[in-house]
Amino acid sequence: MTAEATATVLPRAAAAATALRRRAVFSRIPWTLIIFLLMATVPWVGSRYDTFLAAQITIDALFAVSLNLLLGTTGLISFGHVAYFGVGAYVCGILMKTYGVAFYLAFPAAGLGAALFALIAGYFCVRLIKLYFAMLTLAFSQIVWAIAYKWNDVTGGDQGLPEIPYPHLDWMSAIPGCGDLSIGARFYLLTLLLVAVSLAIVHRVVRSPFGRVLTTIRDNPERAAFLGINVRLYQLAAFVVAGGLAGLAGALYGIFSRGVFADYVFWSKSAEIVIMTILGGTGYFWGPPVGAAALVWLNQVITDYTQYWSFVLGAILLALLFGFPGGIVGGLDLLWQRLKRLRNA
Amino acid sequence: MSPSFLFSQFMGGLTTAMFLFLIASGLSLVFGVMRVINFAHGSFYMLGAYLAWQAVQWLHPTGGGFWLAALCAALGVGILGVLTERVFFRALYGREELYQLLFTYALVLVLGDAAKFLWGTDQLSVSTPPALAGSVRIFGTTQPLYTMFIVAIGPAIAFTLWLLLSRTGAGRMVRAAQMDREMLDALGANVAAIYTAMFALSAFLAGLSGALVTPIQSIVPGMDVLIIVQAFIVVVIGGMGSLWGTFWGSVIYGQVLSFGILIFPGFSLFSVFALMAVILIVRPWGLFGRPL
Numbered sequence: 001m002t003a004e005a006t007a008t009v010l011p012r013a014a015a016a017a018t019a020l021r022r023r024a025v026f027s028r029i030p031w032t033l034i035i036f037l038l039m040a041t042v043p044w045v046g047s048r049y050d051t052f053l054a055a056q057i058t059i060d061a062l063f064a065v066s067l068n069l070l071l072g073t074t075g076l077i078s079f080g081h082v083a084y085f086g087v088g089a090y091v092c093g094i095l096m097k098t099y100g101v102a103f104y105l106a107f108p109a110a111g112l113g114a115a116l117f118a119l120i121a122g123y124f125c126v127r128l129i130k131l132y133f134a135m136l137t138l139a140f141s142q143i144v145w146a147i148a149y150k151w152n153d154v155t156g157g158d159q160g161l162p163e164i165p166y167p168h169l170d171w172m173s174a175i176p177g178c179g180d181l182s183i184g185a186r187f188y189l190l191t192l193l194l195v196a197v198s199l200a201i202v203h204r205v206v207r208s209p210f211g212r213v214l215t216t217i218r219d220n221p222e223r224a225a226f227l228g229i230n231v232r233l234y235q236l237a238a239f240v241v242a243g244g245l246a247g248l249a250g251a252l253y254g255i256f257s258r259g260v261f262a263d264y265v266f267w268s269k270s271a272e273i274v275i276m277t278i279l280g281g282t283g284y285f286w287g288p289p290v291g292a293a294a295l296v297w298l299n300q301v302i303t304d305y306t307q308y309w310s311f312v313l314g315a316i317l318l319a320l321l322f323g324f325p326g327g328i329v330g331g332l333d334l335l336w337q338r339l340k341r342l343r344n345a
Numbered sequence: 346m347s348p349s350f351l352f353s354q355f356m357g358g359l360t361t362a363m364f365l366f367l368i369a370s371g372l373s374l375v376f377g378v379m380r381v382i383n384f385a386h387g388s389f390y391m392l393g394a395y396l397a398w399q400a401v402q403w404l405h406p407t408g409g410g411f412w413l414a415a416l417c418a419a420l421g422v423g424i425l426g427v428l429t430e431r432v433f434f435r436a437l438y439g440r441e442e443l444y445q446l447l448f449t450y451a452l453v454l455v456l457g458d459a460a461k462f463l464w465g466t467d468q469l470s471v472s473t474p475p476a477l478a479g480s481v482r483i484f485g486t487t488q489p490l491y492t493m494f495i496v497a498i499g500p501a502i503a504f505t506l507w508l509l510l511s512r513t514g515a516g517r518m519v520r521a522a523q524m525d526r527e528m529l530d531a532l533g534a535n536v537a538a539i540y541t542a543m544f545a546l547s548a549f550l551a552g553l554s555g556a557l558v559t560p561i562q563s564i565v566p567g568m569d570v571l572i573i574v575q576a577f578i579v580v581v582i583g584g585m586g587s588l589w590g591t592f593w594g595s596v597i598y599g600q601v602l603s604f605g606i607l608i609f610p611g612f613s614l615f616s617v618f619a620l621m622a623v624i625l626i627v628r629p630w631g632l633f634g635r636p637l
Binding site: 071077124127130131132134135138140142143147150266274275278308309310311313314317322325 | 442443453454459461462618621625629
């Protein structure tokens with residue numbers, strides 16, 4: 001190698017090595033843990049209202065991630081996901097308010113109840129393809145809505161179930177620094193912890209062999225079937241897991257918003273959660289939580305200025321559909337790839 | 346239960362059915378040709394109602410009446426349909442179903458708020474046209490003339506659409522597009538124009554039904570999302586894309602709702618959703634549709 005060639009190659013190699021090292025450092029930072037810890041400081045550094053928003057984002061993040069297990073991972077378009085959220089909210093609310101069951105039993109029961117309902121509905125849904133699947137999920141969610149709206153004795157009908165009690169969180173006083181927190185702030189911390197554990201589990205599931213099979217089904221169902229995979233069974237399993245997680249989110253939401261109402265289960269809510277998920281980006285695990293944060297924050301900012309939030313939401317959706325089909329995280333990813341190519345060129 | 350009571354339940358169900366048929370026929374037409382569920386169909390219906398109200402306000406001083414207003418409203422919504430299809434929808438053909446569904450949902454959000462902005466949130470109403478303001482007595486029941494008119498206009502529109510689809514050259518093109526759009530395209534037909542025309546016709550029907558509903562229902566925000574679910578059930582029961590399927594689907598829906606109230610009071614809503622779910626499970630393509 002001539003001296004001249006060495007002189008040109010070496011700096012480039014050195015630059016590449018630095019970039020690699022920088023990237024390694026960047027990816028070694030536990031971002032999820034940092035964000036989780038930052039979210040946990042909200043009750044101390046922010047106002048009561050900030051805590052309220054953070055709780056909303058946290059619960060929506062779990063709901064949107066559960067939907068993305070179908071939408072992004074398995075490629076199933078569910079337009080009735082709010083049904084399982086609603087079943088979870090009602091199971092938890094009815095158990096806690098009507099029967100005085102403790103939260104620590106009612107919460108898992110909500111997840112199980114929603115998963116059971118998802119098993120029944122999903123059994124029929126996964127036999128249909130694409131648009132028909134979307135329509136049947138919508139039909140089931142409207143059945144849940146009709147029951148919630150009309151079955152006065154159990155669900156409270158159009159009056160709903162107001163004043164669901166908070167769980168007993170006196171034990172938190174024993175934790176240093178938590179003594180002065182209001183019950184709402186304590187419930188937010190509990191919510192954050194439960195959602196973080198749920199998200200960690202979903203993250204593992206998506207990366208497990210089971211999750212890989214779901215992705216294969218999304219990309220090419222025929223090929224998956226040729227490989228001997230029972231496509232419907234895997235789709236049903238994804239549907240049940242997603243339904244159960246949505247039920248957990250619903251249970252938390254019912255307590256957080258101090259009541260469960262039939263409006264929660266109306267079909268347009270399912271559309272909103274779909275928008276949230278694709279706003280973040282269905283192709284990324286952290287897309288839906290980013291979408292949840294963005295949408296809750298935007299709603300908060302925009303409703304300060306105008307009552308026409310639906311109009312703005314519709315405009316955002318149009319911009320997404322025609323301009324940024326990958327969502328926020330997809331857009332950032334694209335930007336990152338472009339920058340990298342620019343620097344390498 | 347006296348016969349006259351049963352008859353009035355039956356007529357109530359039939360009125361609901363024929364109204365829903367007017368709305369659902371457009372939804373079904375668009376699905377049949379484009380394979381898209383148009384959530385914005387309910388918004389077109391709502392705009393038809395608001396535009397009819399507006400036209401009545403403008404025409405009133407000149408002595409022009411309800412019928413002219415209804416026609417103007419339907420034409421206005423039809424033009425909006427053309428614009429929607431030409432400007433936006435065209436860009437989404439060939440994309441995933443999810444994007445097409447969400448696009449129509451974005452229209453629901455935008456048009457719903459636009460109507461609130463333009464006409465406010467108060468209830469608006471239009472008086473019944475004088476010629477149909479009376480009522481007649483049949484089987485010991487009192488039937489308003491306007492509902493009799495609606496019951497008559499449903500089959501009339503169904504028949505007109507059937508003639509249009511099965512007895513004209515344009516209708517043959519539409520049916521060919523339903524069966525195989527690539528083939529039709531390859532044969533040199535202007536498939537894009539067919540799509541635009543179908544979307545316009547569908548929006549026109551939605552606008553017309555919105556205008557015709559104004560004498561018996563007040564115009565309120567939110568009527569769009571309520572009606573689309575019902576129209577959707579009708580289309581699913583009858584079979585997406587099938588004209589007569591939609592017709593009989595709406596008749597079944599109307600009667601189930603009307604008599605369901607007698608059998609399970611308070612659960613008639615549940616019974617129609619349950620009927621929809623059962624049909625989707627047993628025959629996803631509906632009672633009169635063909636498998637895709």
